[in-house]
Amino acid sequence: MIELKNISKTFVTKEATVHAVKNATLSIAEGEIYGVIGYSGAGKSTLVRCINLLEVPESGTLSIDGFGTVTMQPGKKKPDFEPADGSGKRALTEKDLQRLRKGIGMIFQHFNLLDRSTVFDNVAFPLKKSGKSKEEIRSKVAELLNLVGLTEKANSYPSELSGGQKQRVAIARALANEPKILLSDEATSALDPDVTESILKLLKELNRKLGLTIVLITHEMAVIKEICNEVAVMENGEIVETGHVYDVFNLPTSDIATSFVESSSGLKRIDKLFAGRSPLVQKTEAGDVLVRLVFAGPSADEALITETAKETGCRVNIVLANIDLLEEKPLGSMIVMIKGTKEQTAAAVKKLKDSGVRVEEVADDDVRKEEEQ
Ligand SMILES: Nc1ncnc2c1ncn2[C@@H]1O[C@H](COP(=O)(O)OP(=O)(O)O)[C@@H](O)[C@H]1O
Ligand SMILES: [Mg+2]
Known part of the structure; x- marks a missing residue:
């Protein structure tokens, strides 16, 4: 649906x-909710x-299904354009740009509504030059307001709406020209958590109902977790990691993705336990190990821990636990203190690993190092 190649x-x-x-190189399939964090x-x-x-990049290629391929020409004023209709290569025109933008809706953190216009007029605004009759526009706006659940607010002004309602107006407006793609730039970053949830739910619904491809920018991993299928992680202008959301949460490869995943998992609180010298993280026997366990898929349950303890003679204390549901699949992570002799705890770690659990030792040195930085 969308392909970016070597964009700078x-x-x-x-x-x-x-x-x-x-x-930057990125490929987004039709119907996906693609996160950029x-x-x-x-x-x-x-x-x-x-x-x-x-923004017109200085180099690279952009392809959009149904539109065509735009190739930047460094040094030249206008990019090359090869339309999807097969009419042959030429320079990109202002008209092409208008057509491209008509097919892509966009929403923002601060909604960007017209404050002096009613909800109805805000949503009708992009239809002004569409050639539609007044009656057609009226019925299209009514349909859009119904879609976002704001039928009753047609005659209200933005100042009379809550943040969530304003974002719903912005979404209705972005969909006025029936785009195939919606770009969402931190659309929930100014909203309370419960309102964020309802907007994300609406986006998911629109994705499903309209087959809308959504590219969603956020700095919050929780948002990615909630609705995205795929994610790209950016740092210093570069895409440092891409993948299925489940895979990135399960096994992030870059440092930055690891830090995003940790920040959203609740296991970050281990830092506080170390700082407070909590007995939960103190080792008292020779073999004691403090480990982070990651259970992917069906192995995400505590039965295995009980079984491991029984079989090896260790005691396993759960310090922190977190179970996520990503695309309907459970992903569990836990920090546990495994207590016993060296032989016992080594056997326990082996048993967990053999059962498909990822086991990583947690040292309070790691935490101290971070604090010193
Ligand atoms: N129009 C602009 N003029 C100059 N610098 C810009 C402009 N837009 C963005 N930047 C710079 O480019 C970098 C990336 O910005 P941006 O894409 O907005 O990042 P993000 O959305 O991840 O916060 C930042 O250093 C920002 O200051
Ligand atoms: Mg930004």
Whole structure:
């Protein structure tokens, strides 16, 4: 549906030259909810704005199903364009750009509504130049407001709405021209957690009902966890990791993805236990080991721990536990203290590993090192 190949975007200002996106390659399939996560300044917004060419990259290729392929021509003013209709290569025109943007809706953190217009007029705004009659526009707006659950608010002004309702108006407006793609740039970052949940639920519903492909930028792993199928992790303008959401949560490979996954899992609280010298993390016997266990899929249960303890003669104390449901599949992680002689705990670790559990030792040195940085 969307392919970015070797996309680079540099901003040159008086103060500095910023390589906002460096050589990014990304492939997003039709009907996917694709997450892009990274800290502030990582280049997420710039990358996503390259999809509708709100930012024109200086190099790289952009392909959109049903539209065509745009190839940047470094040094030349206009990119090359090969339309999907097979009419042959030419320079990209202003009209092509308009058509591209019409097929891609966008929503933002601060909603960007017209404050002096009613909800109805906000949603009708993109239809002004569509050639539709007044009656057609009226019925289209009614349909959209119904879709986002705001039928009763048609005559209200944005100032009379809650944040969640404002974002619903923005979503209805973004869908006015029946785009196949929706770009969401931190759309839930200004909302309370329960409102965030309802907006994410709405996006998921639209994805399913309309077959809408959604590219969703966020700095919160919880949002990715909630609705995305695929995720790209960005750092310093680069895409450092991509994959199925379940796989990235199960086994992140980059440091930054690991830190995002940990921050959303609840196991981060181990830092506090170390800092407070909690007895839960104190080793008292020769063989004691403190480990993080990651159970993927059906092995995510405590029965295995009980069985391991019984079989090896260890005692296993659960310090922290967290079970997630990602795309309906359970993913569990736990920090446990395995207590006993060296032989006993080694046997326990082996048994857990043999059962398909990932076992990583947790040392409070790691935590101290982080604190010193
Ligand atoms: N229009 C611009 N002019 C100059 N620098 C920009 C512009 N837009 C973004 N940047 C810079 O590019 C980098 C990436 O920004 P952005 O894509 O907004 O990151 P993110 O969305 O991940 O926070 C930042 O250093 C930012 O300051
Ligand atoms: Mg941004």
